Amino acid sequence: MHKYRWKSLLSYLILFSTAGAATTFAQGPIPDSPAIEQRVDEMVAKLTLEQKIRLIGGEDSLFIRAEPAVGFPRIKMSDGPIGVRGWGPITSFTAGIGMAATWDPELAQRVGAAIGRDAHSRGVHIVLGPGVNIYRAPMAGRNFEYYGEDPFLSSRLVVGYIKGMQSQNVIATVKHFAANNQEYDRHNVSSDLDERTLREIYLPAFEAAVKEGGVGAVMDSYNLINGQHATQNSHLNNDILKKDWGFKGILMSDWWSTYDGVAAANGGLDIEMPDPNFMNAKVLIPAVKEGKVPESVIDDKIRRIFRTAIRFGFIDHDQQDYSLPTYSQENRPVALEEARESIVMLKNEHATLPLEMSKVKTIAVLGPDAWPAVTGGGGSSQVTPYSAPSLMTGLSDYFAGKAKVLYSRGVPPMDEMLSKTNFMLPEKIAAAELPAAQGHGVMVEQFDNADFSGTPVSTRFVDRVDTILNPENAQFPTPKGVRYSTQFRPAKDGIYMFLATAGGGGAYNLYVDGKQQIQQISREGIEPLWVELPLKANQTVAVRLDYMPNGPNLQAGLAIRSLDELVTVEARKIAALADVIIVDAGFDGTTECEGYDRTYALPWGQDELIEAALAINPKTIVVLTGGGDVDTHRWIEKTPALLHQWYSGQEGTTALADILSGVRSPEGRLPITFPHSWEENPTHDSYYAPVVPTGATPHVRYSEGVFVGYRSFVTTGKKPLFPFGYGLTYTTFAFSNLKVEPGVTNGHASAQVSFDLTNTGKVASADVAQVYVGDPSAKIERPRIELKNFKKVRLSPGQKQHVTLSLDERSFSYWSESANQWNWDPGKFVIAVGDSSENTPLTTEIELKK
Ligand code: BGC
Numbered sequence: 001m002h003k004y005r006w007k008s009l010l011s012y013l014i015l016f017s018t019a020g021a022a023t024t025f026a027q028g029p030i031p032d033s034p035a036i037e038q039r040v041d042e043m044v045a046k047l048t049l050e051q052k053i054r055l056i057g058g059e060d061s062l063f064i065r066a067e068p069a070v071g072f073p074r075i076k077m078s079d080g081p082i083g084v085r086g087w088g089p090i091t092s093f094t095a096g097i098g099m100a101a102t103w104d105p106e107l108a109q110r111v112g113a114a115i116g117r118d119a120h121s122r123g124v125h126i127v128l129g130p131g132v133n134i135y136r137a138p139m140a141g142r143n144f145e146y147y148g149e150d151p152f153l154s155s156r157l158v159v160g161y162i163k164g165m166q167s168q169n170v171i172a173t174v175k176h177f178a179a180n181n182q183e184y185d186r187h188n189v190s191s192d193l194d195e196r197t198l199r200e201i202y203l204p205a206f207e208a209a210v211k212e213g214g215v216g217a218v219m220d221s222y223n224l225i226n227g228q229h230a231t232q233n234s235h236l237n238n239d240i241l242k243k244d245w246g247f248k249g250i251l252m253s254d255w256w257s258t259y260d261g262v263a264a265a266n267g268g269l270d271i272e273m274p275d276p277n278f279m280n281a282k283v284l285i286p287a288v289k290e291g292k293v294p295e296s297v298i299d300d301k302i303r304r305i306f307r308t309a310i311r312f313g314f315i316d317h318d319q320q321d322y323s324l325p326t327y328s329q330e331n332r333p334v335a336l337e338e339a340r341e342s343i344v345m346l347k348n349e350h351a352t353l354p355l356e357m358s359k360v361k362t363i364a365v366l367g368p369d370a371w372p373a374v375t376g377g378g379g380s381s382q383v384t385p386y387s388a389p390s391l392m393t394g395l396s397d398y399f400a401g402k403a404k405v406l407y408s409r410g411v412p413p414m415d416e417m418l419s420k421t422n423f424m425l426p427e428k429i430a431a432a433e434l435p436a437a438q439g440h441g442v443m444v445e446q447f448d449n450a451d452f453s454g455t456p457v458s459t460r461f462v463d464r465v466d467t468i469l470n471p472e473n474a475q476f477p478t479p480k481g482v483r484y485s486t487q488f489r490p491a492k493d494g495i496y497m498f499l500a501t502a503g504g505g506g507a508y509n510l511y512v513d514g515k516q517q518i519q520q521i522s523r524e525g526i527e528p529l530w531v532e533l534p535l536k537a538n539q540t541v542a543v544r545l546d547y548m549p550n551g552p553n554l555q556a557g558l559a560i561r562s563l564d565e566l567v568t569v570e571a572r573k574i575a576a577l578a579d580v581i582i583v584d585a586g587f588d589g590t591t592e593c594e595g596y597d598r599t600y601a602l603p604w605g606q607d608e609l610i611e612a613a614l615a616i617n618p619k620t621i622v623v624l625t626g627g628g629d630v631d632t633h634r635w636i637e638k639t640p641a642l643l644h645q646w647y648s649g650q651e652g653t654t655a656l657a658d659i660l661s662g663v664r665s666p667e668g669r670l671p672i673t674f675p676h677s678w679e680e681n682p683t684h685d686s687y688y689a690p691v692v693p694t695g696a697t698p699h700v701r702y703s704e705g706v707f708v709g710y711r712s713f714v715t716t717g718k719k720p721l722f723p724f725g726y727g728l729t730y731t732t733f734a735f736s737n738l739k740v741e742p743g744v745t746n747g748h749a750s751a752q753v754s755f756d757l758t759n760t761g762k763v764a765s766a767d768v769a770q771v772y773v774g775d776p777s778a779k780i781e782r783p784r785i786e787l788k789n790f791k792k793v794r795l796s797p798g799q800k801q802h803v804t805l806s807l808d809e810r811s812f813s814y815w816s817e818s819a820n821q822w823n824w825d826p827g828k829f830v831i832a833v834g835d836s837s838e839n840t841p842l843t844t845e846i847e848l849k850k
Helices: 003-015 034-045 049-055 096-102 105-121 151-166 195-202 204-211 234-244 261-266 281-289 295-311 332-342 391-398 414-419 427-433 569-577 606-616 652-661 710-716
Strands: 075-079 126-128 171-177 190-192 217-220 250-252 344-348 362-366 404-408 442-447 458-462 481-488 494-502 507-512 515-520 529-535 541-548 556-562 580-586 620-625 641-644 699-701 733-745 748-759 765-774 786-795 800-807 814-816 821-823 827-834 842-848
Touching (some): 034 295, 049 281, 049 295, 096 105, 105 126, 105 151, 151 171, 151 195, 151 786, 171 204, 195 814, 234 250, 250 295, 261 281, 261 295, 332 652, 362 391, 362 569, 362 606, 391 652, 414 556, 494 515, 515 529, 541 556, 569 606, 580 606, 606 620, 733 842, 748 765, 748 786, 748 827
Parallel strands (some): 190 699, 362 404, 580 620
Antiparallel strands (some): 442 458, 442 481, 494 529, 494 556, 507 515, 733 748, 814 821, 827 842
16 A cells, blocks of 8 residues: 555544444545645655646546556546436436525535435545525526525525535535526626625625535636636635635636636636646646746645545545445435425415315326426436436326326427428419429528528428428538528417527527517527417418527427417316316426526416416416426416425425325425516616627626625515515414524624524424514615524424524625625614515514624
8 A cells, every 4th residue: 555545544543433444434524634734745746747737637527637656546526416417327306496495404414415425336526516606587597506596595505515415525516606697608708796796695605615514626617707717717716715715625617618728727726627628738838837827836736636635535545335325225215305395385375285185086287397207407417317206107106096197298299399380482482493392391591601691502492490400511511590481371360379499509580571579699598489479360471580500400490389279189178177287387407407598488388288277277286397486477366376396306296295285294485586577586687698799708797786686675675476485384383582682792793583483383394484684774785684594493283492593793794895804884783583585573673883
């Protein structure tokens, strides 16, 4: 054995001499120490500059290179944060937004530990999660991976998750640092925000991950922050993360998010993933020789890699742990509990829920999400479970012998929409080119430019606008523009849906009778877009789709269908037969996905499906699947019961069935504000970057500042549809007896908040007691109240609990730009206690003096 191994093993055995052999390893990282630093020094001293540089660029997608000269093993990574991805099927947990809806940091810790065990069972050293980017707007394509709109809630959960995972000697990677709050154009967009907004809203969860969670790795984001890419943003990486917060672990890039080797090396990046395209010997050796990058800067990166690897035991132990089962029975109940605690009941009129099973014999399950199972959103977080019942199969099993489940998708699949649209060629073209086709079809012209100028490089005729895999690609380079020209003649009067789609982030414009009806901007989304237009029987409309592909894979589609033919006949029949209808509406991995944004509206056809179900049987329960709030305005008033299940992993359907049947009371609480409309969101006017010329940087200006989500609603007094922190149960709770004991010790403010919480109903359940703080006498404008502590309290009927929650100095502070530090102004503070940002029945004022 290498001599360093002996040394480290010795200190390890001294530290953990009581642990048994099989479990010795899962004790969490050992603290940094002079002995570790000395060992690191000795390892670094053995390496040439070339060897060091080799270590700061990844390999084979998910590895840090080995360095045999110092006994450093190849380090294996896996994606997170919802489970271990990329090394075969595995336990699939609730998405981050669902974890946030549990408001349960202790559960987050158990989930972190479970994913850590799964990582060990696959020999994974580093899990690429959790993600803690703040929910600014519902469209951001990765909201579902993150913990919602509040920095305090996110901080508590991320600390739990990291502690759990790292207790298993698996490194957690908190990502994406920072202000990665939109997915559109993610490599190019700059998030522009002031230092106060950054520190108060977008950084606290990262700060807590580092300072309290002791996270081993941080991942820089794709985007720019105030005009500088994250991977070379020295202010973020060096000044804040490493100096201010004292982070001593590894800072890696997101995959292909490094853009300049020298700037990244000096800007604080420690490892370029997944390949050394910029931080490589060719770039850095001359840069070091010319003094552009001090060798000490490279050494610091190596020191971080070695130090962290030693602390987690990677140099002294094999990470593959065969004492753990491949299919973990220990993790399944954790996944189930997380799913149960995450589901939020948003509406429950006329005691629709729980279902009265003696009266329910037939359940109609409708919706594209009801089968097959939708366990998560799309992209790098998506994991494959060994098994996961869909809503339809899971409810059928759960209610077997009591009620039967009838299922229909409800709306046709996209393929059918595309293939069943009957297009007609413009008369002139039909006559000249295709007399045999009797006028049916579409003319396709391919252009070598994106503004469709000049003569097309090719023209051909097809039956429909469907995925076209460029048939002429042997002869022509990928076209920059593809124009589909056709006509549509409706058989009857009615409202018609024009449904357009393009893969891979392509752009398109749809024109009907020369008028633009849909615009999809390049790299903004992949979900089909649609418009609903009134048409008259036999009156032909001209239809043109101008498609600008974003790469070599051509994929575009267009369908037109009368709205009254959208919801299937079968779905209507089933709905009419049922005692109760459950519509599983929302998104999935193809419509809500990393790399793109989603729509605010539910995917096409789903509003119509919900409306049709409600019209047939008002006892319709809507279950939402997705990463956040959606447009509900067409059906919310009429819907008696609404549940949000987020993406609830492999155990989600069982959890939902427990809630539908009343075996469990729902306990989830919104980690976001759910407004009536997108217009009500404070980022409505600033979410999309103004369009800039090709090649220029689009800038998103966070003009709402710290007034994100509920912070805006509580300050303006506008009421959202469902507030932050809100969620119904099958019981009722009462808050009473508030006492607040303020204290200032050596200039440091704090307070103890105590109150009673009573379950006044007839069913056991949990409430989330939330403590908000307001600062009416602050010298700067602050949100009227902000969440500063909370506790999930589970109570049996009639049970009362005395709850005490403390507030620390940060609870009263804001980021002072002039002092460049946290600051609190002496004076009055409001303490408001309740169970949502809009329901704080206990309120008092305290005075804090410096
Ligand atoms: C994602 C990261 C992920 C990485 C590795 C990137 O595209 O943004 O979150 O960890 O890929 O798969």
